[in-house]
Amino acid sequence: MEKKILIVDDEDLVRNYVRRALSTRGWAVSERPDGAAALALLEKETFDAVICDLKMPDMRGEEVIKRIRAGYPATKLIVITGSVSNITSPLVPGVEVDGFLIKPFGIDEIRELTEKIFKA
Amino acid sequence: MTAKANILIVDDEVQIAEMISASLLAHGYTVSVAYDGEQGVAKVGAEKFDLAITDIQMPGMDGITALGEMKKLDPEIEVIIATGHGTMGTAIQSMRKGAFDYLHKPFEIKELLKVVERALEKRKFNDIAKAIFSTIRPEEQLRVIIDSVARILKAEESLLVLPDRENRPYIAVSEGLDDDAHKNSRLALCARIISQLDGAGSKSVILVEDPGKDKKFSDIPGIDRVKFSLFLPLMENNKPAGLININRLEDEAYFSEDDMQRARIFGSLVTLALRNSSLYRQLQETQSQLIQAEKMSALGQLAGGLAHEINNPLSGILGLTQLVLENTDAASQNYTDLKDIEKAVFRCKKIIVSLLSFARQEKTRMEPVSINEAIEETLTLCARQMELKHIRITRRLAPELPMVSADFQQLMQVFLNLFTNARDAMAEGGELTIETSRLKSPAGKEMVMTAITDTGSGINQEILSRIFDPFFTTKEVGKGTGLGLSVCLGLINKHNGAIKAQSQAGKGSTFTISLPV
Numbered sequence: 001m002e003k004k005i006l007i008v009d010d011e012d013l014v015r016n017y018v019r020r021a022l023s024t025r026g027w028a029v030s031e032r033p034d035g036a037a038a039l040a041l042l043e044k045e046t047f048d049a050v051i052c053d054l055k056m057p058d059m060r061g062e063e064v065i066k067r068i069r070a071g072y073p074a075t076k077l078i079v080i081t082g083s084v085s086n087i088t089s090p091l092v093p094g095v096e097v098d099g100f101l102i103k104p105f106g107i108d109e110i111r112e113l114t115e116k117i118f119k120a
Numbered sequence: 121m122t123a124k125a126n127i128l129i130v131d132d133e134v135q136i137a138e139m140i141s142a143s144l145l146a147h148g149y150t151v152s153v154a155y156d157g158e159q160g161v162a163k164v165g166a167e168k169f170d171l172a173i174t175d176i177q178m179p180g181m182d183g184i185t186a187l188g189e190m191k192k193l194d195p196e197i198e199v200i201i202a203t204g205h206g207t208m209g210t211a212i213q214s215m216r217k218g219a220f221d222y223l224h225k226p227f228e229i230k231e232l233l234k235v236v237e238r239a240l241e242k243r244k245f246n247d248i249a250k251a252i253f254s255t256i257r258p259e260e261q262l263r264v265i266i267d268s269v270a271r272i273l274k275a276e277e278s279l280l281v282l283p284d285r286e287n288r289p290y291i292a293v294s295e296g297l298d299d300d301a302h303k304n305s306r307l308a309l310c311a312r313i314i315s316q317l318d319g320a321g322s323k324s325v326i327l328v329e330d331p332g333k334d335k336k337f338s339d340i341p342g343i344d345r346v347k348f349s350l351f352l353p354l355m356e357n358n359k360p361a362g363l364i365n366i367n368r369l370e371d372e373a374y375f376s377e378d379d380m381q382r383a384r385i386f387g388s389l390v391t392l393a394l395r396n397s398s399l400y401r402q403l404q405e406t407q408s409q410l411i412q413a414e415k416m417s418a419l420g421q422l423a424g425g426l427a428h429e430i431n432n433p434l435s436g437i438l439g440l441t442q443l444v445l446e447n448t449d450a451a452s453q454n455y456t457d458l459k460d461i462e463k464a465v466f467r468c469k470k471i472i473v474s475l476l477s478f479a480r481q482e483k484t485r486m487e488p489v490s491i492n493e494a495i496e497e498t499l500t501l502c503a504r505q506m507e508l509k510h511i512r513i514t515r516r517l518a519p520e521l522p523m524v525s526a527d528f529q530q531l532m533q534v535f536l537n538l539f540t541n542a543r544d545a546m547a548e549g550g551e552l553t554i555e556t557s558r559l560k561s562p563a564g565k566e567m568v569m570t571a572i573t574d575t576g577s578g579i580n581q582e583i584l585s586r587i588f589d590p591f592f593t594t595k596e597v598g599k600g601t602g603l604g605l606s607v608c609l610g611l612i613n614k615h616n617g618a619i620k621a622q623s624q625a626g627k628g629s630t631f632t633i634s635l636p637v
Contacts, residue, residue, distance in 0.1 A: 013436025020443055055428070082431030104435035104469055107442040 003118060004046070007031045008038040008064065009053040009080065014103070018051065021107035022114060035064035042068065047075055049098075049114065054081035069095045076117045080105070125240050126150045126167070130160035130174035130186060131202075136225075140173060140202075143229045144236070157181025161189040169197055171220075171239050173232070176203040176210055184210065187217050196246065198239040202232065244272070245385060252393045261397055262293040265390055269364060270295045272382055273350065273375075277367040279303075280390075281310045285562060289314055289363070296367075305342040310365050312337060313351050317360045324384045326351040327375060350375050352387035354394065364390060409613070427472045434472075438465045488523035489531060491556055491568050491635070498535040499554075502543070510549030511542075517556045522637045524568050530611045534619075537604045538572045538631050545576025545629065558637075566637040567617075573630040579623035587621060 005027050007018050015031040022029050030047075032038040038052070050068055054061040061079075069077060077095075082103040098117045101109060127149050131137040134155070141151045152167070154160040158181050160174060172190055176183035187199050201214045204225035211222045220239045223232060248268040255261040262280055270278040279294035289311050297303045309331060328351070331337040332344035346367045354362040364387065368375070375383075441461045448455045499513065506513055542552050553573040561567050579587065583594065588609045612619045616636050623629035 011432040011436065013440070014432060017436060017439025017443055021439060024446075082428045082435070103431040104438045104465060107439055107446075 002026055002028050003048040004028045005114065006038060006041065006047045006050045008035065008050065010034060017107065018110055021110055025111055038064060039067060042072060049076040049078065049117065051078045051080060054079055066095055078113060078117065124150065125170045128152050128154065128160060128163055128169045128172040130154045130157065130172060130183070132156055132175065132178045140232065143233065147233060157183060157186035160186050161193065164190045164197060165193050170243055171198045171200065171236060173200045173202050176201060177205045184213055184217060187214060187219055191218050196243065198243055200235055200239060202227065249389055252389065253396060261393060265393065266293045266295050269366060269386060272386065273366050273379055275366040276369045277306065279306055279365050280362065281307065281365065282362040302342060305340055306365060308340045309337055309343060310363050314360055314363055317353055324387060325380050345369055347371055348373055348375055350383055352383050354387060354391045356391065356395065362394070430472060434465060434468055438462065485527050486525050487528070489526040489528050490523055491521060491570060492517045494528060494531040495535055495554055498532045498539060501536060502539050506543055506552065509543060511546055512551045514551060514553045516553065518558060521556055521558055521568055522566065524635045524637055526615050526635065534608045534611050537608050541604065542572060542574035542576065545574050550575035567634045568637060570633045571630055573628060575628040578625040578627050579621065579629055580625050584621060584623055
């Protein structure tokens with residue numbers, strides 16, 4: 001069974017290229033534009049990994065990430081963010097993430113990181 | 121006193137009024153008369169008087185009430201009470217209401233004239249004080265001061281001596297000194313007087329008769345022309361902060377006790393005025409620093425927000441371009457074009473990273489740092505590059521400099537930026553000189569100064585004031601974000617230091633950094 005990935009980001013350009021980049025590797029990718037929609041979907045389906053933006057308008061990205069980690073401990077978590085300054089402090093206090101990328105990132109970067117966390 | 125002083129006499133006794141009026145007119149004053157209090161007050165309301173002389177016992181409004189009303193209409197008017205029916209009580213009352221003096225009839229005209237003169241002189245001092253304090257511009261203020269001194273104390277020569285940055289005396293402004301030899305002569309005289317001053321017994325006025333005959337000064341060329349010299353030390357925190365020197369050249373032109381008293385008043389006035397304008401200057405500098413700091417902070421926030429917003433669409437451009445590239449024939453023009461787009465995005469990423477580092481509140485770690493060491497370490501990063509560009513590095517680093525409290529990394533960042541700018545300015549090679557020294561700020565603080573000089577193309581005077589502005593750059597597109605110097609300014613400000621630039625187009629530039637010890 002191919003792995004299932006959920007990409008959560010309010011920017012449709014980002015969801016677009018990340019989804020396509022990962023699909024060519026054979027993974028099944030779903031997308032949601034905000035935290036609330038993402039959590040709703042996670043209640044219905046199981047995902048092997050979630051790629052989530054740190055800063056989103058409706059529900060703060062941090063909040064979403066905390067809930068995902070708390071509610072779905074088996075699901076891998078990759079955080080993406082546009083803010084360089086965040087990498088110096090713990091990315092999300094109290095939450096261990098499996099990887100992170102700083103925007104703008106290329107298609108190979110997200111592919112290789114996803115590959116890596118599935119192997120770990 | 122000038123003949124133009126305007127005096128009002130208020131007395132119901134016509135003969136007295138005429139007598140006083142005649143005497144004052146004979147002495148060149150302009151005179152008006154009123155025969156009761158109300159009339160007197162009305163005249164003050166209608167015309168500007170320097171002085172009013174008024175009786176107390178008058179029909180209708182009495183003199184003391186009139187005094188009060190006149191002062192309300194014109195707070196600067198001086199009023200002399202001249203009365204035949206006075207008591208201790210009325211005298212005290214008058215003084216309390218602001219009368220300048222109180223004369224009891226019968227009095228001799230001589231007496232009245234003396235009082236008139238003193239009252240008018242007080243007005244003159246007030247006018248001068250106003251002129252001095254309302255002139256904030258230093259050059260104008262000094263000119264007003266020295267003109268007033270010469271007028272009040274009637275001297276041929278007057279000069280104001282102040283200490284320069286290295287605490288050496290120089291003539292800030294003078295009157296009656298014809299040429300350099302003349303000026304040097306009087307400056308030498310003042311310098312010797314200053315060296316005799318000690319903080320403890322601060323003399324308010326020093327008088328020297330015939331300085332040419334005193335062996336302390338006799339060797340100064342041209343000093344024998346001076347017959348009488350008056351010196352007013354200007355003290356600041358019990359230390360001499362300057363000196364006013366007034367010289368009379370005629371025999372028998374003694375400085376009277378009155379002159380000395382006037383000089384003393386003058387000295388305090390001038391000290392206050394100088395302190396005032398220096399405070400004002402400091403205030404202006406602080407204000408502009410605050411404004412600059414706020415601008416930087418606002419800009420920082422803007423930059424941070426902007427960077428974040430741009431990262432999303434930039435991501436989109438990068439990702440989609442790369443996806444298209446995967447499906448494009450590597451030999452095609454499309455492929456080349458798309459690759460160029462990809463490179464452009466990476467350039468944008470670099471710009472944004474430097475933008476964010478400018479916006480970020482860096483956590484500063486302060487520790488005792490040797491400036492010379494920071495300079496040397498920075499040089500190890502770029503010395504080789506300099507060599508390749510035929511740039512000679514000359515070091516003039518003062519030995520045994522005190523340590524400054526600083527963040528070593530940030531200092532290196534500043535130096536690196538300045539060295540790089542210098543290198544870029546010397547495209548055909550040149551010389552980079554780095555000099556460090558210790559000195560005292562005008563306020564007496566210990567500082568370490570670093571001067572970085574290049575022999576490059578220099579900076580035009582018009583742009584010189586803008587080079588520390590964020591995003592201002594003279595480099596071509598793609599070769600610099602224009603953030604370097606504004607970041608340097610921010611970092612140096614955080615260290616409570618200052619950075620300045622001097623330049624001559626075609627000759628080169630010098631950047632000077634001063635940091636407190």
